[in-house]
Amino acid sequence: MATMAHEPLEDEQDALRETFSEELIRHWMNERLAPEVLAHQEDLMERALSRIQQQSLALDVLANNPEGLSSSDHFRFMLIETEIEHARYICKAYARCRMYKVKSRLSKVDLEYCARFLSSSLAFLFQSQPLGDLAGTDLVHNLLYDSVLDQLPIKYRKLDEDHMIIRPDLDQGVFIIVRSSCGPAVLPHTEPLMLEKGSKHFICYRSIKPFLESGHVKLV
Incomplete structure (x- = not known):
């Protein structure tokens, strides 16, 4: 999906x-x-x-x-x-x-x-x-x-x-703050993760790329 x-x-x-x-x-x-x-x-x-x-x-x-x-x-x-x-x-x-x-x-x-x-x-x-x-x-x-x-x-x-x-490494880890609940973020070798508003994560950039583009998360 x-x-x-x-x-x-x-x-x-x-x-x-x-x-x-x-x-x-x-x-x-x-x-x-x-x-x-x-x-x-x-x-x-x-x-x-x-x-x-x-x-x-x-x-x-x-x-x-x-x-x-x-x-x-x-x-x-x-x-x-x-x-x-x-x-x-x-x-x-x-x-x-x-x-x-x-x-x-x-x-x-x-x-x-x-x-x-x-x-x-x-x-x-x-x-x-x-x-x-x-x-x-x-x-x-x-x-x-x-x-x-x-x-x-x-x-x-x-x-x-x-x-x-x-070429950029889209699989590198990044720190994010979730501005608005979104998801699921598809992660390698684990279940998809729902991102709750206000939560902080160290996560693969590729997994949160669409949510960064939509403004649901920001990099810190």
Whole structure:
């Protein structure tokens, strides 16, 4: 029988409710801890960037009239500024994590391919640290060829052999917290496991992959 995440019941939806900041952090941590490159949260990133831009405009309005600011306005100014920097940091960390995974798993990466993993709208977050600089990959390839591959028989002097591609280990163990009851999780050499809300497990990633994608569990 196929394993499918059930739809959350009404009394379980409270467990899935989270602030916007919590949602950003959850997807960032999932990306950091998952052995594979997860689906890009494009809608979430677009909302985050739109929110950053709107709050930046609000800051500009307040900054242009400093004389008219009350003590409460100054406090609000600091709160908005802090929230902007917090969201900006998480978006940058999420993007860097994905870029690292892409670069470490592919022998050749072009910007067109990377666009599938990273929203182009993230570019303004990295004005001083561009994500698209992949020149280092060529340097690594040249070093590897000069120091190792050049000494091998001709048929082995390539970096595009299937057996040389780094593939994620979907059977590695991961720590999870169950956000909403789901299951069953199919485990090797044992009976399927129902995952109860609030429970914590060290479990095979492949077994909880569909529940991670549906948001029923998160990685920790």
